[in-house]
Amino acid sequence: MIETVKKFNHFTWYHISNLTPEDNQTLVAEHQLTHEMIGYAVDHNEAVRMEYDTAAQEALMVIDVISYHNELVETRPIGILFAHGDLYTFSHTVTDYVQAVFLAPQNRQERAADTAISAIDFVMTGLYSLMTRYVEQITDINRRRRVIQSQLGHQKRTTKQMNELLRLQTQMIYIQNSLANNQVMLDTFKHDYQDTLANFEIEHVDDVRVEIGQAEHMANLAMAVIDSVSDAYGNLSNRDLEWTMKVLTVYSIVLTIPTIVSGFYGENVKWLPFANTQDSWWISIVITLVLMGVVSLLLALSGFFRK
Structure with missing residues (x-):
């Protein structure tokens, strides 16, 4: 579905959710977007990167955001396309919340008025809020890890606890990988656009990069602690197994x-x-x-x- 979300003085923002073949034809015929860029923007498995088509005046930013489904937190790419002076955002069901975040970002950045804001600055103020969600998820994962860790040595270790630790490790791998890729992509974006951005726009780009860096540092620490707790559970399980084997050996002898x-x-x-x-x-x-x-x-x- 193609939605004209808002018209600003300097650009119009279109949001495309769950692109259909009819939507694709409309974007190509009426908006003069290329099939190639649209394909990159809606690909579920697209790598985080910047993609340019100078001849078509298109610049695509693919960035990972938190996705929510079935109580499992993962990351999925969204496409942000700057084309012909307008802004196009592409999402799927699990990432469609980004539209609301872009409209009302709750962050410390001061957004310019609609009459003066540029597409890049609008995107950066929204991305800041999207990146803070990584911190929220890492905090939640740490909370769940502390619950499991508090049971260490006090309760019998169960398969459920080990599976929960494995689930947390898997989620942290998604988060770590996405944060690292997002940081590289924004470094590339800043390098490519530095000569055309205003100072306050560069500051907003740097704010997003700093937020990603902080989240990445938190993710690395959280992953290290989860690995330590998992190793501790493994060592205790091995000790219990050794004890069981010793008891069985004694019984067999007696x-x-x-x-x-x-x-x-x-x-x-x-x-x-x-x-x-x-x-x-x-x-x-x-x-x-x-x-x-x-x-x-x-x-x-x-x-x-x-x-």
């Missing part, structure tokens, strides 16, 4: 004694102690229990029961 004793008496070997007495059955049980107790005591003194 339980061989009844087999040995009953085997001797079961073969009717002549001259076995108490073999011919009336209470030999109970005596063999007593011998078995005594031997099992002696072996258990020796294993305990050797440290086999120490966890």
Whole structure:
């Protein structure tokens, strides 16, 4: 769907959500956009980068933003196209919230009036708010990690906790990769447009870069802590496994004694102690229990029961 969101003095902003073939034809025929740029802008798997078509007067910015679906936070690319003096933003269902963010960015940047603002400055003030969402998600991931970490050593470790840690690690990988790519892309954007941007526009670009840098630093620290907690859970699980194997080994040793004793008496070997007495059955049980107790005591003194 193509929506004319707002007309400013210096440009018109069009937002395209879930592009259809009919929308694609409209953009090409009425807006003179190229198929190539449209394809890059709506590709779910497009890499974060700047793409230029000088002949068509088009400059495409592909940048990753937070996407929300099924309680799993990931990142997805959106396309921001500067073409023929106008602005085009491309999103999908999970990233369609960016339109509301661009319209009312809640950040510290001072946006110029609609009569004076440029398309680039409008985008940068919106991107600042989008990048702050990375910080919010990293903070939320840290909160969930602390819940799991608080249970370390106090509760029995479960598969659910390990799966939750794995899920947090996966989300952090998405976030780290996206932040690193966004930083490189904005560095490229600043380098390419530095000669044409006003000072306050450069400041806004730098504000977004700083916000990304801070989020990237937080993400790296959060990932390091999650990895440490995951390793700790793994070490404790290995220790529990070792303890289980030691206990099973002790049981297997102790339980061989009844087999040995009953085997001797079961073969009717002549001259076995108490073999011919009336209470030999109970005596063999007593011998078995005594031997099992002696072996258990020796294993305990050797440290086999120490966890």
